[in-house]
Amino acid sequence: MxxxxxxxxxxxxxxxxxxxxxxxxxxxxxxxxxxxxxxxxxxxxxxxxxxxxxxxxxxxxxxxxxxIGYVPQKLHIDPTLPMQVARFLALPGRVSSEARATALHRAGAADLGARPMAGLSGGQLQRVLLARAILHxxxxxxxxxxxxxxxxxxxxxxxxxxxxxxxxxxxxxxxxxxxxxxxxxxxxxxxxxxxxxxxxxxxxxxxxxxxxxxxxxxxxxxxxxxxxxxxxxxxxxxxxxxxxxxxxxxx
CATH class of the missing domain: 3.40.50.300 (P-loop containing nucleotide triphosphate hydrolases)
Structure with a gap:
């Protein structure tokens, strides 16, 4: 099937x-x-x-x-929103720090966990969205x-x-x-x-x-x-x- x-x-x-x-x-x-x-x-x-x-x-x-993991075409991030990448990956439910680290590493974003979402470049944001999509x-x-x-x-x-x-x-x-x-x-x-x-x-x-x-x-x-x-x-x-x-x- x-x-x-x-x-x-x-x-x-x-x-x-x-x-x-x-x-x-x-x-x-x-x-x-x-x-x-x-x-x-x-x-x-x-x-x-x-x-x-x-x-x-x-x-x-x-x-x-x-x-199913999904990476959208674009995601608007409010520049005043004080959210780090690690916190974004944990939404909406609880995700272990180990799972977040593994996903970021696989997505080529291992060093971005502590970065603010609003400060990411386009390429960095896409890798973070990819990490979120492959968390599970x-x-x-x-x-x-x-x-x-x-x-x-x-x-x-x-x-x-x-x-x-x-x-x-x-x-x-x-x-x-x-x-x-x-x-x-x-x-x-x-x-x-x-x-x-x-x-x-x-x-x-x-x-x-x-x-x-x-x-x-x-x-x-x-x-x-x-x-x-x-x-x-x-x-x-x-x-x-x-x-x-x-x-x-x-x-």
Missing amino acids: SLMSMQGVSIRHGSFPALSNVDFAIEQGEIVTVVGPNGSGKSTLLRALIGAVKPYEGRITRQDAMR EPQLLLLDEPTQGLDQPGAAAFYRRIEDLRAEIGCAVLMVSHDLHVVMSASDRVICLNGHVCCEGHPESVASAPAYRALFGSGTGGALALYRHEHDHEHDAGCDHDHAHNPEAAE
Whole structure:
């Protein structure tokens, strides 16, 4: 049985169709990267998996008592809030100092426990959020654009950390990213989302496909474009122009 799966899931934000008829599954121990243009439903997919958004069609299944860790895209910290990293990790319930230290070490933030949350840099905050997500050794780790705001070397180092965590904890990883050039080497599978799963496959097949080169080659400057869909080749790298979503819409 898959760790988690979606069967025919459709989700709306008001009248806006965020996801339509999505079939998706993640298996134990694999690293899956989800890519897509703005407004394509990537963050909605993650929020649905953690139960923060309910589908109006389809169903989501999870293994019983599955532990999930979640790293959000951003977290606003009030600069006047006098909270140290160690205290943040202990919220909302009690967490042993040993568990906090272990999580910080695994996240590459071993020296940040006594630092104030409001004084962290972007990269330091992301490592602290990662430490919080792995406190209880999750079976599935979800990351929503965790390297947003980091430069390419910083992003590459973060993804290497994720690979190490997969080896240490044995968790599966599902992450949303725009850094496809960087995460290719760290992913077992890549999924292109544009309101629906328009294509997926192994990183090597996606990277060598004409559609991938059109999306991320010099002509696009690395930016994500809309996709051309190949219904008859669901694991092909062809993607869909027909289901474009409003790029101004919230994911």
